[in-house]
């Protein structure tokens with residue numbers, strides 16, 4: 001899912017737990033719930049518009065990504081002071097998979113190309129990616145969902161998550 005969707009869930013969870021003040025329990029719960037929400041939100045990625053490759057010649061793809069990226073940056077700027085922790089932990093699974101694991105793989109490839117060309121050899125931390133777990137969960141429990149990764153209508157479930165988080169905040173505050 002898009003960063004803004006995880007940001008919204010992180011902000012929502014932070015506000016939800018505000019009555020706990022700045023106790024360690026609140027930070028612990030924010031961490032656990034944000035990682036869980038990242039898992040569940042990504043599990044729904046199948047019903048959202050998410051073409052695997054960039055489609056620069058597709059006006060819809062470009063427009064949607066402009067909205068999402070501007071929205072993500074605006075959301076980060078507006079809320080980062082108050083909800084930095086929740087927003088950060090809501091992105092931990094992506095930082096772990098795309099940043100750390102892929103980063104180490106790229107580093108290894110660069111410094112030892114011969115090893116990486118060996119297709120039989122397991123990649124660094126193969127099978128230990130957060131999103132591999134998400135994929136397995138989705139296949140096991142959500143296989144009935146339609147695949148909207150290439151359908152424009154797939155932006156609606158993502159927008160629905162934003163609205164749910166915003167309404168949730170309005171409702172509890």
Ligand SMILES: [Zn+2]
Nearest residue numbers: 001042093094
């Ligand atoms: Zn993710």
